[in-house]
Amino acid sequence: MSFLRFFGKQRSAPLARERLQILLAHERSPAGSDLVSLLREEILAVIARHVQVDQDKVCVKMDRDENVSVLEIDVELPLDAVVKAA
Amino acid sequence: MSFLRFFGKQRSAPLARERLQILLAHERSPAGSDLVSLLREEILAVIARHVQVDQDKVCVKMDRDENVSVLEIDVELPLDAVVKAA
Secondary structure, three states, rough: HHHHHHHHOOOOOOOOEEEEEEEEEEEEEEEOOOHHHHHOOOOHHHHHHOOOOOHHHHEEEEEEEEOOEEEEEEEEEEEOOOOOOO | HHHHHOOOOOOOOOEEEEEEEEEEEEEEOOOOOHHHHHHHHHHHHHHHHHHHOOOOOOOOOOHHHHHHHEEHHHEEEEEEOOHHHH
């Protein structure tokens, strides 16, 4: 599947805010480690190093069943989210 | 949509290898910065800090159109991928 089509939408009006979505899925054995929880804070820190993130515009959801753990991070960014020097 | 169902598959046989999938989508203005390229190496580094990654089991795909940039990282992990001390 082309995830570009999954995430991309035809837009008529200019974009008011940028949006960053991260999906992380760990297909594991039932007793497998909870890698998603381990990675969560560090991935949020990587994002914050590059854009000014408004904490109440960050939505983090975690979900798990016997075989899969899923982390969903959704960040709304102002158009002029200053990209700090890498 | 519950991404758990999107990523989760009913399994009859025990898992032979774990799998970590990361999808990152940046919905931006056409002139917006290329955040996905900026974040790519640092997210790979975060993963490598927590699991032993076999470089030829890592598949990285990037795609972009006028409005969206998408990064797809797919990592196959051995069942005993040692999770290093955080």
